Each structure stands twice: as structure tokens, then as C-alpha cells.
Amino acid sequence: MIENELIQIWQSSPKHERIKFEKSKLMLDVQSKLNSFDRAVKRRDFIEISVAILMTPLFLYQVYRQPNLLAKIGAIWIVAYILFVVYKLLKAKKGKPSEASSYLEYLKESKSYLEKQKRLIESVLYWYILPGLMGCAIFLIGSLDLLNKTWQEIIKIKKVWVGLSSFIGVGVFTYWLNKRAVKKEFIPRLERVDELIRLMEEE
Numbered sequence: 001m002i003e004n005e006l007i008q009i010w011q012s013s014p015k016h017e018r019i020k021f022e023k024s025k026l027m028l029d030v031q032s033k034l035n036s037f038d039r040a041v042k043r044r045d046f047i048e049i050s051v052a053i054l055m056t057p058l059f060l061y062q063v064y065r066q067p068n069l070l071a072k073i074g075a076i077w078i079v080a081y082i083l084f085v086v087y088k089l090l091k092a093k094k095g096k097p098s099e100a101s102s103y104l105e106y107l108k109e110s111k112s113y114l115e116k117q118k119r120l121i122e123s124v125l126y127w128y129i130l131p132g133l134m135g136c137a138i139f140l141i142g143s144l145d146l147l148n149k150t151w152q153e154i155i156k157i158k159k160v161w162v163g164l165s166s167f168i169g170v171g172v173f174t175y176w177l178n179k180r181a182v183k184k185e186f187i188p189r190l191e192r193v194d195e196l197i198r199l200m201e202e203e
């Protein structure tokens with residue numbers, strides 16, 4: 001009964017009042033989603049940078065420790081790759097919306113920031129997965145001295161298959177996870193921001 005009465009009140013309200021209510025509701029929803037997204041980005045960046053801080057000295061030590069030249073090259077590659085990942089994340093963070101002069105301007109900055117992060121995630125195969133896999137593969141080949149072994153010997157080395165399986169598995173899972181994030185996280189948020197921008201520009 002109460003629900004029907006509310007619907008009747010809503011339907012009998014002036015059009016501009018209904019639009020105003022819809023906009024307020026949408027603003028709260030968009031703000032909540034943007035705050036949630038910001039927390040997720042901060043968490044992701046914190047984890048990635050923390051791993052980079054831990055991994056860099058370990059592979060720098062491998063550059064010194066490994067006798068095999070290819071293993072040294074692989075370790076240098078991984079250090080360079082880690083630093084590049086940190087650079088990409090920090091660069092993407094620069095587009096974060098700041099204190100804007102109006103809420104509409106803030107929304108437009110948020111849209112630009114979301115699109116930038118979306119492009120970063122969509123290209124993850126080229127700047128994150130493949131370079132990391134290549135560095136690990138070079139290091140594995142060098143550290144196990146696989147170039148000086150026959151195929152029969154390589155097949156019998158358990159570390160080779162464990163390493164390759166792990167690299168490929170992590171790569172595929174990371175790619176799937178990021179594709180899922182674009183579909184489930186980025187596109188819905190961008191649609192809501194676009195909708196709110198359109199409503200505000202119609203005033």
C-alpha cells in the first residue's frame with residue numbers, strides 16, 4: 001500500500017522535481033563507486049610497489065651471484081621490468097581527479113582518469129605480462145644452463161616444467177583477471193559517470 005502511494009506521489013510530481021531526485025540519487029551512487037575504485041587502485045599500487053621493493057634487491061643480487069651470462073641478462077631484465085611497472089602505475093596515478101572548481105569538472109576529470117586506468121588494464125598483456133614472462137624465461141634458461149643441454153636432458157629437468165607452467169599460469173590468470181575487471185568494474189563506472197555528466201549538462 002505504502003509503495004503504491006509513493007509511486008503515485010512520484011508520478012504526480014513535476015518533471016523537474018523527478019529529474020532533481022534522480023540526479024541526487026545518481027550522484028550518491030557515482031560518488032560511492034568512485035571512492036570504491038580509488039581504494040582498489042591504492043590497494044593495487046601498494047601491493048605492486050611493495051613487491052617491487054622486495055624483488056629488486058633479490059634480482060640485483062642474482063646479477064652478482066649468477067655465473068651464467070644469460071642468467072645475469074635475465075636478472076637485469078627483471079629489475080628493469082619491475083621499475084618500468086612501478087613507473088607505469090605512478091604515471092597513471094597522476095591523472096587522479098583533484099579539487100575541482102565544480103562537481104561537473106570533477107566528474108569529467110574522474111571520467112578521464114577512469115579511461116586512463118581502463119587503457120592501462122586493457123594493454124596489460126603488452127607492458128606487464130609478456131615482458132615479465134620473457135625476463136623470467138631468460139633467467140630460467142640461463143640459471144639452469146639449458147642452452148648447453150640436449151632436449152632429452154631438458155625434458156628430465158623438473159624445474160623447467162614447473163617454472164614454465166607457473167609463468168604461463170600466472171600470465172593467463174592475470175590476463176583473465178584484468179579483462180574481467182574492465183567488464184565488471186570500469187565499464188559500469190564509466191557509464192554511470194557519463195549518465196551523470198549528461199544530466200548535469202542538461203540543466
